[in-house]
Amino acid sequence: MTGALASDSWDEIAPARSVWLITLADLALLLIGFFVLLQAHREADRSKLLAGLRSGFGTEAPAPVDPMAVARARVDGYAPGSAEADLSATIAWARDVARDGRTVITITGSTAHTGDVDPRTGSAAILAADRSRAVAAALVAQGAVSPDRLILRVAPGQRRAVTLSVGFAGDPPSAAGDSQ
Numbered sequence: 001m002t003g004a005l006a007s008d009s010w011d012e013i014a015p016a017r018s019v020w021l022i023t024l025a026d027l028a029l030l031l032i033g034f035f036v037l038l039q040a041h042r043e044a045d046r047s048k049l050l051a052g053l054r055s056g057f058g059t060e061a062p063a064p065v066d067p068m069a070v071a072r073a074r075v076d077g078y079a080p081g082s083a084e085a086d087l088s089a090t091i092a093w094a095r096d097v098a099r100d101g102r103t104v105i106t107i108t109g110s111t112a113h114t115g116d117v118d119p120r121t122g123s124a125a126i127l128a129a130d131r132s133r134a135v136a137a138a139l140v141a142q143g144a145v146s147p148d149r150l151i152l153r154v155a156p157g158q159r160r161a162v163t164l165s166v167g168f169a170g171d172p173p174s175a176a177g178d179s180q
Contacts, residue, residue, distance in 0.1 A: 067104050067167025071097055075162040077137060078114065079120045083130035087138045090164065095144040097166045105139070106151040107132045107163045110158040124156035131162050 054061060073093050077085050094105060109132030111117070111124040118127040128142065132152045139145050 023065065031148040067106070067169040069106075069165045069167045071166040073164045075131075075164070076160070078116075078131065078160045078162075079113070080116045080160070081135045083127065085131075085134075085162075087135060088134065091139060091142045091144050093137050094164065095142075098149065101167050102168060102171055104149045104151055104169045105145055105152060106167060107133070107135050107139075108153040108155050108163045109133070110155040110161055110163070110164070112160045113157055116160055125154055128154040128156045135162050135164070 005140070029106035073090060075085050075090050097103065098105065109130070111128045111131075116127065117124045118130065126173065129152070132154060136147075136150050136152055139150070140147050
């Protein structure tokens with residue numbers, strides 16, 4: 001065979017460029033491309049981006065978790081079958097703890113074990129809901145907290161009271177993507 005190279009003649013052929021230089025250029029282009037993608041998605045809605053990633057990997061959104069409680073207050077003094085109580089101290093307390101926009105207030109209305117029911121319906125759950133709703137309405141009416149930062153719950157059969165828990169819920173959705 002004429003024109004065939006011997007196995008030891010490959011060493012004599014010098015490459016036009018160093019192999020490491022080509023590899024470095026590839027890495028630099030990949031890095032630039034990565035930063036271009038980051039810049040392009042800077043204004044993207046975080047929840048939509050996460051939903052797209054979840055669907056791409058075939059996973060479902062995690063179940064919402066309750067905010068981590070950092071403080072509690074209780075409204076006592078309810079008469080049996082009544083949803084009215086003195087809320088002046090509770091409103092002042094809620095106004096103070098709601099200054100941090102990363103918190104939510106969970107209002108849990110409850111009733112006593114027996115005999116503490118709604119006079120019209122005879123339902124303890126409805127009376128517990130009325131108590132939590134009355135506290136929530138008073139907080140919103142007095143400007144202590146906005147309605148979107150309230151969670152109402154019902155727990156009949158515990159005690160004749162309304163419990164308020166302040167929980168850390170994280171950054172508000174409008175500020176979640178802000179870097180400032």
